[in-house]
Amino acid sequence: MKNKLILVVFLITFKVGAQVSDLKHISFKKVNKNVRFHKGESLKNILTLTHKLxxxxxxxxxxxxVIYLWICKNIDYDxxxxxRINLKRETYKYNSExxxxWNIDYRKTIFKQLLESKKTVFTEYAYLLQKMDFIAGIECMLINRYGRNSSIIIDEINYPNHT
Incomplete structure (x- = not known):
């Protein structure tokens, strides 16, 4: 039992130490400089923007x-x-299918709107992040789950409402 406890403490210590030291060589100064330098740039050519960043x-x-920060600082909440989405949620409250x-069809419209207006909601932030990560050679997976706010009764949700 004592040996198992020592092993667990060692593994936890090693894991925490490895995570901290992995970030020591990263220059967040360059990241912040790139975000500031490319502030306000258009999303009309995501490929070019991602390469610049x-x-x-x-x-x-x-x-x-850098991609995450650029999105946070340059994309407004709509x-x-x-x-509009909440009204549809109410309309289809008892028919999640x-x-x-509707949501799958609407995503095509809302992503185009995002590219033009640089405003969006919910999942589109995640889709933009995923698209830019893919261009940058970073594997990124979207996970749909349940988000909670003051108007949601969590026990009555029939579908994931957040990505």
């Missing part, structure tokens, strides 16, 4: 971080679209 960076951590079908 990530070209000088060495690690996937730096590349992911409350009108949020209201119809809502999912």
């Amino acid at each position: 990530t070209d000088e960076l060495q690690t996937k951590v730096e590349k992911f971080h 409350y009108e679209t949020y209201r 119809k809502f999912i079908k």
Whole structure:
């Protein structure tokens, strides 16, 4: 029993130490400089923008971080679209299949809107991050789960509402 405890403590210590030391060689100064330098750039050519943001960076951590920060600082939240989606959620409250079908079709429209207006909601932030990560050579997986806010009764949700 004592040997198992020592092994667990060793593994936890090793794991934590490895995670901290892995980030020591990363230059977040370059990341922040790139985000500032490319502030306000258009999304009309995501390929070019992604290369501009990530070209000088060495690690996937730096590349992911620059893309994430650029999105956070340059894409606004679109409350009108949020209201539209919530109205559809209410309409299809008892028919999650119809809502999912509507949502799949609507995503095509909302992504085009994002590229033009640089405003979006919910999942589109994640889709943009995934698309830019793919261009930068970073594997990125979207995971749909349940988000909670003041108007959601978690026990009554029939479909994932957050990515």
